[in-house]
Amino acid sequence: MNITISGSDTAIYYEITGKGYPLVLLHGQYMNTTMFDSFERDFRDDFQLIKIDLRGHGYSDKPLHINMEDYITDVMAVMNELYIRQANFIGYGLGGMVAQAIAIRYPELIQRLILISVGNEPFNDSQERFRMEFANLLRTMKPDDRTKLLSRYMYHDLKKVNRWMKGLKDTEESMTNLERKAVDHSTDGVDLLSQSDLISAPTMIVSGAHDHLIQPDHGKTLSEKITNSSYMLFENSGHAPMIEERDRFVNDVKMFLSPSMDI
Template structure:
């Protein structure tokens, strides 16, 4: 199995294709399988490495960890795989980690794609949204809570629902304790003072109806990175790759060719 011991824990990843490296970093509570669409598009031209972040997927579950741990895990994996320079695509939580990597080792990141991103947070976006709608989700299970809040997160609920059902077959569900640890790792980070250090050509993608990381958050990130561009998807929420897959592919391909 494609595993590596990085920073003292076992990390799981999968590789596809060959060529220039391209690392994919998933969102909170997910794993590398969230990137089925991206992997199919990118593997024809790149060496795609899709990582299960610590505490997620098939990677080791540890009781506590931090954003900095996530960042150093990616850098450690790059060292393990002898990757000197890479492209990175991060979605939601993965976009935070990607920012941290591009700040820490700017010379090692060539192109950076940040999907539904933000640059800072006192809590995870999910924890914030749950707190804002606490009365609405009171007494519901974790799964029921996220279903109830989906109308605030996504625009094309049918497309996202079908995608989620397919993922649910294979993506391991985190226990309550594991989900809490994952949420705590996203508390109190703020990359804004250091985003100027990023030298990679950067693409920001946000969804107009995203209640977790709305477009204003993506625009703020873009405004603080020198070589950046911003795209707002008019028919998407927090999952542009699922809600507007054709435009998503076109925008990313155009950016990679530029």
């Protein structure tokens, strides 16, 4: 088990596979390194994959107070541990926000940046707007039925998403309410959109057309803010385009990260 110590003596878990130029993979909220396991065979021959459990997630420590600065410190601690001075980054949801924040603060650390299902507001705001959209239906439903309804409006290909989620390790079940609260509010008040014009790395932004949680126009707005960026709308996807349209995603990422793109 690979552990490094981040700020406030927080233990951060990470995994390394593959060989080649480093590719840092940052998971979504309430997920962990296992969300990227199915992609190892696609990228490990060309890249050294560094998968990190951000604090509050996976096998990393779960403090009772977390902010964006903490997440950035976690990633920096792993990079320093591995003597990585620059890398490609793929971030999904919360992980995309963290990668985006690093690209703003430390542009020299990022060669290329891929942001998946990343909006232009704190996640809690997106989640609250999403739930309010269906409030009249949700208030009369049981919790399990609410989850099923919301999933229908988050994802387009639920069969693929459900198969993927069954393969994820469950590291949330033992979390306390206070630990969950720390994660829930870790991005409160974070405004990355207004600073995104400072991102200099070539950036690919991926949105799913059927995502009601992080709506596609948020990704489009973000792309317009980053000078050297491309926006990709996956027409047959919701909140998990890398799973719902896996083949296209793998091909697009390989093309974007290809050395030939640097010419």
